Amino acid sequence: xxxxxxxxxxxxxxxxxxxxxxxxxxxxxxxxxxxxxxxxxxxxxxxxxxxxxxxxxxxxxxxxxxxxxxxxxxxxxxxxxxxxxxxxxxxxxxxxxxxxxxxxxxxxxxxxxx
Amino acid sequence: xxxxxxxxxxxxxxxxxxxxxxxxxxxxxxxxxxxxxxxxxxxxxxxxxxxxxxxxxxxxxxxxxxxxxxxxxxxxxxxxxxxxxxxxxxxxxxxxxxxxxxxxxxxxxxxxxx
Numbered sequence: 001x002x003x004x005x006x007x008x009x010x011x012x013x014x015x016x017x018x019x020x021x022x023x024x025x026x027x028x029x030x031x032x033x034x035x036x037x038x039x040x041x042x043x044x045x046x047x048x049x050x051x052x053x054x055x056x057x058x059x060x061x062x063x064x065x066x067x068x069x070x071x072x073x074x075x076x077x078x079x080x081x082x083x084x085x086x087x088x089x090x091x092x093x094x095x096x097x098x099x100x101x102x103x104x105x106x107x108x109x110x111x112x113x114x
Numbered sequence: 115x116x117x118x119x120x121x122x123x124x125x126x127x128x129x130x131x132x133x134x135x136x137x138x139x140x141x142x143x144x145x146x147x148x149x150x151x152x153x154x155x156x157x158x159x160x161x162x163x164x165x166x167x168x169x170x171x172x173x174x175x176x177x178x179x180x181x182x183x184x185x186x187x188x189x190x191x192x193x194x195x196x197x198x199x200x201x202x203x204x205x206x207x208x209x210x211x212x213x214x215x216x217x218x219x220x221x222x223x224x225x226x227x228x
Binding site: 045046104 | 159160219
């Protein structure tokens with residue numbers, strides 16, 4: 001049973017436009033969410049995170065929105081740049097749980113078209 | 115989907131002892147495996163990249179002699195934390211690469227050094 005779902009395996013966006021990556025979760029105990037970016041043959045790199053006490057966190061071109069009632073979060077990238085083409089992983093954490101393990105989604109491959 | 119296992123999932127050891135963590139790709143051969151470390155509510159930090167049959171590539175700030183990595187086969191990589199100390203207590207997670215842009219994470223190993 002997948003607790004963190006990224007239902008779009010891939011997303012194609014034109015350069016300069018907004019990219020919106022979505023993530024849904026089922027475990028109401030999750031209280032911290034992270035987005036990772038990954039290039040081919042490299043490990044994921046941390047992008048941005050959000051605590052469940054907030055509904056928005058912004059860092060430069062990246063903004064993450066959290067809708068707790070819907071158990072949904074999204075990552076907005078604006079404007080999208082060619083270097084943004086990568087796989088984006090959503091991850092969730094139950095900080096009160098017995099282990100600080102991250103539950104990852106399967107990722108969304110973002111393709112920025114020139 | 116591809117499955118990556120880690121063993122053990124939990125380990126508690128005394129200060130000064132060494133601990134070995136195994137990462138296995140169960141249903142595919144992985145030429146590249148990654149080792150990460152995560153402190154509570156922190157991002158997943160890449161420690162090293164492990165390629166089968168060659169020496170691991172360590173990230174800046176990661177002590178090679180303390181975190182020994184062996185990638186002896188296409189399905190197994192091991193991380194040995196030598197002379198562990200309480201500050202080494204952390205969550206260690208590996209991932210295995212199937213294709214250039216596909217990476218599968220293990221469930222992680224919680225290390226507690228007393």
